[in-house]
Amino acid sequence: MIDSHAHLTMIAPQELPGVLARALAAGVTDVLVPATGPEDLQAVATFEVDTPVRLHRALGFHPHDARHLDARWQATIESLLDTSGVVAIGEVGLDYHYDLSPREDQRRAFRWQLALARERGLPVVLHHREAWEDFLAILDEHPGLRGVAHSFTEGAEGVAEMVRRGLWIGISGMVTFPRGDNIRDAARAAPPDRLLVETDAPYLAPVPHRGRPNEPAFVRHVAEAVARARVVSPGAIEEATDASFRALFLT
Numbered sequence: 136m137i138d139s140h141a142h143l144t145m146i147a148p149q150e151l152p153g154v155l156a157r158a159l160a161a162g163v164t165d166v167l168v169p170a171t172g173p174e175d176l177q178a179v180a181t182f183e184v185d186t187p188v189r190l191h192r193a194l195g196f197h198p199h200d201a202r203h204l205d206a207r208w209q210a211t212i213e214s215l216l217d218t219s220g221v222v223a224i225g226e227v228g229l230d231y232h233y234d235l236s237p238r239e240d241q242r243r244a245f246r247w248q249l250a251l252a253r254e255r256g257l258p259v260v261l262h263h264r265e266a267w268e269d270f271l272a273i274l275d276e277h278p279g280l281r282g283v284a285h286s287f288t289e290g291a292e293g294v295a296e297m298v299r300r301g302l303w304i305g306i307s308g309m310v311t312f313p314r315g316d317n318i319r320d321a322a323r324a325a326p327p328d329r330l331l332v333e334t335d336a337p338y339l340a341p342v343p344h345r346g347r348p349n350e351p352a353f354v355r356h357v358a359e360a361v362a363r364a365r366v367v368s369p370g371a372i373e374e375a376t377d378a379s380f381r382a383l384f385l386t
Contacts, residue, residue, distance in 0.1 A: 137165040137380045138351040140333035144178040155186040161352035169193040169226040172200025180215045193225035201244035202236040222384040224252045225260025249277040258282040290317040291324035305331045308341030310360045319364040327375040
């Protein structure tokens with residue numbers, strides 16, 4: 136299985152060997168590690184750990200840190216994109232729930248990073264929360280993008296909007312939550328060749344691990360919940376999501 140979104144640099148270094156050993160034991164072969172901004176951009180770019188799990192990198196500024204994306208950081212991102220193992224720009228987008236960066240700064244950073252993705256021919260890892268209309272409008276300013284709307288929460292209608300724009304859908308551990316009907320609707324609606332599973336570790340641990348740090352091994356619970364929602368076997372979801380990941384990030 137492939138965990139398409141896990142913040143491994145946010146896990147304590149002394150915990151990582153055990154985390155990755157459990158991932159491998161659970162059948163996880165690949166993990167995409169996204170950056171979020173000044174605190175972890177360099178860490179993701181230089182992240183190395185002795186593990187047979189294949190690690191892939193996405194570099195970008197999360198909307199929470201968009202206010203910091205000045206010309207110096209833009210130049211840093213551009214130079215780091217040549218680092219081995221970088222397969223995407225992310226995680227980028229809009230988050231109006233916390234407004235940790237002013238909304239205009241968020242929109243400016245989002246536009247710049249989408250333009251950079253098009254220039255470099257890289258897919259994007261997208262974040263959105265309570266910013267749907269602006270999120271769609273800015274995506275439409277950058278046609279032809281490839282990428283994934285990670286930890287997707289906008290239900291079946293939102294899936295249609297993403298797929299119409301040529302994007303993939305990332306389903307997180309929220310699909311296992313009792314109140315996750317919107318996530319299960321999205322999991323059912325996503326075409327199998329546009330579907331990814333993720334943990335968003337160390338956040339959003341799925342049932343039965345709620346209340347503890349999330350980790351890539353738990354992506355299997357996500358896949359099993361997606362399989363139940365789609366009324367197919369877990370193996371079918373594993374095959375489909377692995378193929379989707381490779382099509383988006385590794386081709």
